[in-house]
Amino acid sequence: MPIRYLTADEVRDAERASGDLLTGGVLMRRAAHGVAQVIAAELNRTGGCYGRSVGVVVGAGDNGGDALFAGAELCRRGVRVDAVLLAADRAHSAGLAAFRAAGGRTGERLPDALDVIVDGVVGLGGRGPLRTKAAEIFAGVDSETVVVAVDLPSGVDADTGEVHDPAVRADLTVTFGVRRRAHLLAAPQCGRVVLVDIGLDDVLPETGRGGAPTLSSLSDDEIDWPTPDPGDDKYTQGVVGIIAGSHRYPGAAVLATGAAVTATSGMTRFVGSAHAEVVARWPEVVATPDLADAGRVQAWVLGPGMGTDDAAAATLRTVLGTDLPVLADADALTLIARDPGLVDGRTSPTLLTPHAGEFARLTGTELGADRLAAVAGLAARWSVTVLLKGRITLVADPTGHVLGNDAGSSWAATAGAGDVLSGIAGALLAAGRSPRIAGAAAARVHARAAELASGGAPIGASALLSGLRPAIREFTTRSARTRVDTAPSAR
Numbered sequence: 001m002p003i004r005y006l007t008a009d010e011v012r013d014a015e016r017a018s019g020d021l022l023t024g025g026v027l028m029r030r031a032a033h034g035v036a037q038v039i040a041a042e043l044n045r046t047g048g049c050y051g052r053s054v055g056v057v058v059g060a061g062d063n064g065g066d067a068l069f070a071g072a073e074l075c076r077r078g079v080r081v082d083a084v085l086l087a088a089d090r091a092h093s094a095g096l097a098a099f100r101a102a103g104g105r106t107g108e109r110l111p112d113a114l115d116v117i118v119d120g121v122v123g124l125g126g127r128g129p130l131r132t133k134a135a136e137i138f139a140g141v142d143s144e145t146v147v148v149a150v151d152l153p154s155g156v157d158a159d160t161g162e163v164h165d166p167a168v169r170a171d172l173t174v175t176f177g178v179r180r181r182a183h184l185l186a187a188p189q190c191g192r193v194v195l196v197d198i199g200l201d202d203v204l205p206e207t208g209r210g211g212a213p214t215l216s217s218l219s220d221d222e223i224d225w226p227t228p229d230p231g232d233d234k235y236t237q238g239v240v241g242i243i244a245g246s247h248r249y250p251g252a253a254v255l256a257t258g259a260a261v262t263a264t265s266g267m268t269r270f271v272g273s274a275h276a277e278v279v280a281r282w283p284e285v286v287a288t289p290d291l292a293d294a295g296r297v298q299a300w301v302l303g304p305g306m307g308t309d310d311a312a313a314a315t316l317r318t319v320l321g322t323d324l325p326v327l328a329d330a331d332a333l334t335l336i337a338r339d340p341g342l343v344d345g346r347t348s349p350t351l352l353t354p355h356a357g358e359f360a361r362l363t364g365t366e367l368g369a370d371r372l373a374a375v376a377g378l379a380a381r382w383s384v385t386v387l388l389k390g391r392i393t394l395v396a397d398p399t400g401h402v403l404g405n406d407a408g409s410s411w412a413a414t415a416g417a418g419d420v421l422s423g424i425a426g427a428l429l430a431a432g433r434s435p436r437i438a439g440a441a442a443a444r445v446h447a448r449a450a451e452l453a454s455g456g457a458p459i460g461a462s463a464l465l466s467g468l469r470p471a472i473r474e475f476t477t478r479s480a481r482t483r484v485d486t487a488p489s490a491r
């Protein structure tokens with residue numbers, strides 16, 4: 001099952017539907033217990049709980065209540081817990097009473113050397129940036145202190161993931177029942193997200209009501225990479241055709257084609273003026289300068305480094321005029337921005353892969369903070385699938401279902417990395433994957449390839465490409481293992 005990310009309203013609906021669990025404070029006790037356990041585990045990992053020092057920053061709402069109850073539990077484990085109440089007259093009264101009864105101290109400032117600081121400023125009810133007093137406390141925390149956010153890092157919008165300035169940057173975020181959208185959309189700000197079961201599973205709502213976008217991510221097990229069957233040959237696995245590069249930009253052709261060659265065990269064709277360069281680097285590719293001579297393919301990738309002249313526009317029109325799956329990137333997107341009628345309403349599978357700048361060109365407006373709404377809006381308007389690139393890649397289909405992927409690192413932010421992505425996704429389209437799945441799976445292995453190739457050092461797109469095979473192998477061996485594990489016993 002894909003992992004779901006809900007809006008604040010959807011989470012609140014689920015909490016309300018739990019009835020007595022909410023009104024009786026059971027949900028909050030369970031949430032707080034989860035927070036305390038995570039912090040205790042963190043302290044135990046580094047020497048134990050007894051005598052350690054935890055600071056709690058407490059806002060006016062239930063998020064502060066969670067933090068106070070968690071603080072009380074940590075006191076009972078022998079931790080020294082100090083709290084700053086940002087709005088002393090509105091602090092959660094039962095939480096504060098429990099905290100004080102357990103020996104927790106309150107004051108205007110926190111001790112200097114803290115093992116952990118807990119962000120209980122705001123959660124689902126937060127609006128805008130961290131206010132001054134809280135901002136000063138978090139700015140003064142030294143780099144050794146582990147920052148644990150209750151539910152969400154304060155200053156991060158729960159629904160859009162917008163990171164206001166200032167906002168808490170957490171090492172660990174403990175959330176309850178179901179993940180919130182910001183946990184994916186602002187993943188780098190959340191650190192490791194720990195989901196605590198508070199008994200909401202039976203009351204979680206259907207998402208996407210009234211056509212609103214949904215957000216989910218594929219688990220590693222769901223990356224079902226195409227692998228050849230005993231009866232397969234080079235044609236049956238789907239032939240991918242790449243139209244990329246130019247005399248000026250042969251590199252884009254080499255990178256996109258190389259990615260396709262690496263991502264599929266079938267066949268890759270190439271069309272473009274850089275055909276000689278492509279074959280010199282990838283002799284297995286069948287390359288030609290003319291689209292008319294290309295031969296049959298099951299999906300086209302076009303755009304990287306292709307140029308935007310009349311010949312490129314004519315090629316784009318011809319390819320989009322077929323009933324084959326098409327991935328349009330880079331220069332093809334510039335041409336589409338000039339004439340959206342080229343793709344608007346195209347019925348065959350169509351995947352557009354803009355970065356933020358190309359996205360602005362396509363829509364005529366800057367992307368803004370709500371990337372999810374923007375990408376889902378464009379996909380619905382043109383009835384195509386749109387993959388918005390960046391650290392968090394979002395792939396929206398026309399019905400409003402969005403798959404997201406956090407790259408986990410940003411080493412892929414390098415010239416030519418997008419050309420590699422287009423070749424990978426094109427290979428998956430040719431293998432029959434839907435544009436949404438092709439885009440999301442390609443983004444996942446692309447990010448993993450960048451991590452493997454980098455190992456903590458800068459990389460270029462060629463190095464990223466060389467990380468692609470080991471990255472894919474991680475997913476194919478995982479699914480092969482699953483098949484073996486679940487095979488019925490031979491006896």
Ligand SMILES: NC(=O)C1=CN([C@@H]2O[C@H](COP(=O)(O)OP(=O)(O)OC[C@H]3O[C@@H](n4cnc5c(N)ncnc54)[C@H](O)[C@@H]3O)[C@@H](O)[C@H]2O)[C@@H](O)CC1
Nearest residue numbers: 015027028031060061062063122123124125126127129151
């Ligand atoms: N509803 C429930 O049953 C449960 C809620 N839980 C917790 O309750 C939280 C939601 O609680 P609330 O609805 O009380 O809302 P919050 O505690 O998230 O925030 C609301 C308060 O913060 C103030 N506020 C808003 N933006 C601010 C900012 N930028 N700086 C400072 N103060 C700001 C508001 O004026 C309001 O007083 C969840 O995030 C979660 O931590 C958990 O206990 C699980 C159960």
Ligand SMILES: Nc1ncnc2c1ncn2[C@@H]1O[C@H](COP(=O)(O)OP(=O)(O)O)[C@@H](O)[C@H]1O
Nearest residue numbers: 355389390391407410412413415416417418419
């Ligand atoms: N900050 C980032 N962190 C992780 N990945 C990123 C980041 N920025 C870009 N990427 C990824 O790197 C690739 C860059 O593509 P693109 O912007 O088209 O570059 P180019 O046109 O030079 O190939 C995309 O796959 C994108 O998702």
Ligand SMILES: [K+]
Nearest residue numbers: 119122150152
């Ligand atoms: K918080």
